[in-house]
Amino acid sequence: MKGLRVFLANLGRHTFVSPDSTPPLGILSLAAYLRSKLDVDLLLMDQRVENASVESVVQRAADFGADVVGLSLMTYYASMLGPVTQGLRAALPKAFQVLGGPHVSACQEAALMGNVADAAVSGEGEYALEQIIRAHQARADLTSIPGLLWRNGEGAIIGNPGAVPIIEDLDTLPFLAYDLLDIRKYRRVQSHAHMPPRRYLSFFSSRGCPCKCMYCHQVFGKRFRAQSPERVVAEIEHHTKAFGVNNIEFEDDIFNFDPKRVLGICDLIAKRNLKLRIYFGNGLRTDVLTEEGVEALVGAGLCFSAFALESGSPRMQQFMGKRLNIDKFLQGVRWATDRGVFAHGFAMLGFPTETEEDMKATLDVVLNSRLHTAAFFTVVPYPGTELYAYVAKHTPDKLKGFASDDLEFIRNRINLSEVPDEVLFRYQRTGFRRFYLNPSRIARIVRDYPNPCFLPYYLPMFTIRATKRLFA
Numbered sequence: 001m002k003g004l005r006v007f008l009a010n011l012g013r014h015t016f017v018s019p020d021s022t023p024p025l026g027i028l029s030l031a032a033y034l035r036s037k038l039d040v041d042l043l044l045m046d047q048r049v050e051n052a053s054v055e056s057v058v059q060r061a062a063d064f065g066a067d068v069v070g071l072s073l074m075t076y077y078a079s080m081l082g083p084v085t086q087g088l089r090a091a092l093p094k095a096f097q098v099l100g101g102p103h104v105s106a107c108q109e110a111a112l113m114g115n116v117a118d119a120a121v122s123g124e125g126e127y128a129l130e131q132i133i134r135a136h137q138a139r140a141d142l143t144s145i146p147g148l149l150w151r152n153g154e155g156a157i158i159g160n161p162g163a164v165p166i167i168e169d170l171d172t173l174p175f176l177a178y179d180l181l182d183i184r185k186y187r188r189v190q191s192h193a194h195m196p197p198r199r200y201l202s203f204f205s206s207r208g209c210p211c212k213c214m215y216c217h218q219v220f221g222k223r224f225r226a227q228s229p230e231r232v233v234a235e236i237e238h239h240t241k242a243f244g245v246n247n248i249e250f251e252d253d254i255f256n257f258d259p260k261r262v263l264g265i266c267d268l269i270a271k272r273n274l275k276l277r278i279y280f281g282n283g284l285r286t287d288v289l290t291e292e293g294v295e296a297l298v299g300a301g302l303c304f305s306a307f308a309l310e311s312g313s314p315r316m317q318q319f320m321g322k323r324l325n326i327d328k329f330l331q332g333v334r335w336a337t338d339r340g341v342f343a344h345g346f347a348m349l350g351f352p353t354e355t356e357e358d359m360k361a362t363l364d365v366v367l368n369s370r371l372h373t374a375a376f377f378t379v380v381p382y383p384g385t386e387l388y389a390y391v392a393k394h395t396p397d398k399l400k401g402f403a404s405d406d407l408e409f410i411r412n413r414i415n416l417s418e419v420p421d422e423v424l425f426r427y428q429r430t431g432f433r434r435f436y437l438n439p440s441r442i443a444r445i446v447r448d449y450p451n452p453c454f455l456p457y458y459l460p461m462f463t464i465r466a467t468k469r470l471f472a
């Protein structure tokens with residue numbers, strides 16, 4: 001195979017409401033894998049970090065002369081698929097267009113509706129994309145690629161039997177193709193860790209999460225698979241040295257699921273004297289966190305972590321399937337903050353069946369915790385989740401006029417709970433206000449914020465959060 005041109009784009013925009021942008025680990029992993037297996041020329045584009053228009057995406061692919069275009073996206077950006085794929089079809093009529101990422105995993109064959117892409121891959125894309133490219137090059141048909149969704153000559157959407165194969169041994173994956181990305185662009189925008197702009201790299205060291213939260217998409221399945229400490233640290237060392245960066249963020253769903261692995265990673269970071277500053281934008285799970293693990297992570301450079309409580313009501317914990325032990329949550333946050341880690345909390349209000357008492361319990365836990373910052377979200381049902389199926393079955397009227405592929409989606413004010421709208425949104429406003437307008441919390445933010453010299457940059461962000469929904 002020679003000279004095939006593969007253009008991979010992460011679709012998205014960063015907006016005032018969602019200002020964060022992180023390196024697109026999906027296409028970075030696909031690119032690394034493809035070049036280890038095939039002789040291909042690769043061009044990567046992150047529309048989100050560039051805030052580029054649909055026309056720019058098409059133009060970039062056309063200028064490159066792409067033979068294969070891979071588009072990665074969340075459902076949030078699905079309304080872009082029609083214009084992007086039609087634009088690509090007009091500019092590059094022969095290019096094979098394939099969709100992937102969380103949107104396809106959540107929406108399956110529906111991801112191919114309303115656009116002209118040729119195929120879509122649900123779940124992990126490495127093996128499947130390799131096979132698609134090989135088939136495209138050999139002009140072979142696509143019927144033998146397990147689990148592939150594709151459009152036949154008559155335009156019908158076909159789902160091949162079987163499942164898209166997953167990578168069993170994540171140590172076999174080549175290092176992320178960071179050399180194909182201009183990482184300087186990411187220091188100009190907010191990262192997932194809600195820290196001021198700075199030079200950093202993101203990593204994803206495990207796939208699959210055995211937990212059963214009803215609002216989650218579970219892109220990587222239920223079985224936890226992880227890279228070994230040696231593989232994780234070798235990749236970190238390679239990239240941080242190559243780019244002269246010491247800030248790293250992990251995006252894993254449940255990084256600390258295996259406490260021994262955590263200790264192994266920290267031990268190697270210490271032995272290699274990597275002098276890292278480590279951030280968990282997506283969080284550490286508190287019911288499998290150990291004090292020894294926190295101690296080791298702090299020794300390895302941990303300075304920021306998110307902690308997802310979601311609800312302070314034990315009844316809601318059972319209902320939503322998260323089943324977090326609330327005392328362990330508070331203890332985990334304390335272990336971290338006692339050692340100087342800056343802690344950000346996630347809370348959700350407004351689950352189906354949720355009462356005012358449940359909401360009060362959530363506010364009580366968050367307000368009385370040692371978290372430095374927190375976000376109170378209202379619950380939104382995303383298609384493809386168990387939560388969405390529950391709402392569609394029990395209260396279908398609540399889904400009327402609700403478009404999850406809309407860029408304004410995040411502003412949707414849906415109320416799935418038992419309480420009237422004004423009560424739900426009052427709890428959200430009160431949560432933000434009481435949390436942030438607390439002098440001792442403000443003092444702790446100032447004391448513990450990683451990189452204190454950046455605090456002045458943080459003030460506008462803090463003000464936005466402190467006043468969020470305050471006047472709505």
Ligand code: B12
Pocket residue numbers: 010012013014015018020021022023024025026027029030048069070071072073074075076098099100101102103106121123124125126128129191192204215216217218219220251252253282382384410
């Ligand atoms: C980092 C992250 C973000 C970043 C941005 C990510 C980005 N680069 O664009 C930020 C913090 C901005 C973010 C925001 C949100 N996020 Co987010 N985020 C993540 C997180 C934690 C990690 C993503 C990642 O790096 N994964 C690792 C890589 C390797 O996986 P991957 O990208 O999925 O790629 C693999 C496959 O999907 C596939 N693949 C990917 N692309 C392609 C392309 C082709 C052509 C092919 C064939 C295959 C393929 O192959 C890859 C390798 O196997 C995921 C959780 C998760 N488990 O992935 C949630 C996740 C993607 N987010 C999610 C959600 C819901 C959101 C929000 C809407 C949350 C909210 N309510 O605010 C917002 C969106 C707001 C907005 N304005 O965009 C959902 C997406 C659900 C969906 N249906 O789209 C996820 C899956 C979380 C979950 N478990 O429910 N997020």
Ligand code: SF4
Pocket residue numbers: 209210211212213216217218253254322
């Ligand atoms: S712990 Fe996180 S990744 Fe796992 S099911 Fe719950 S929300 Fe999803």
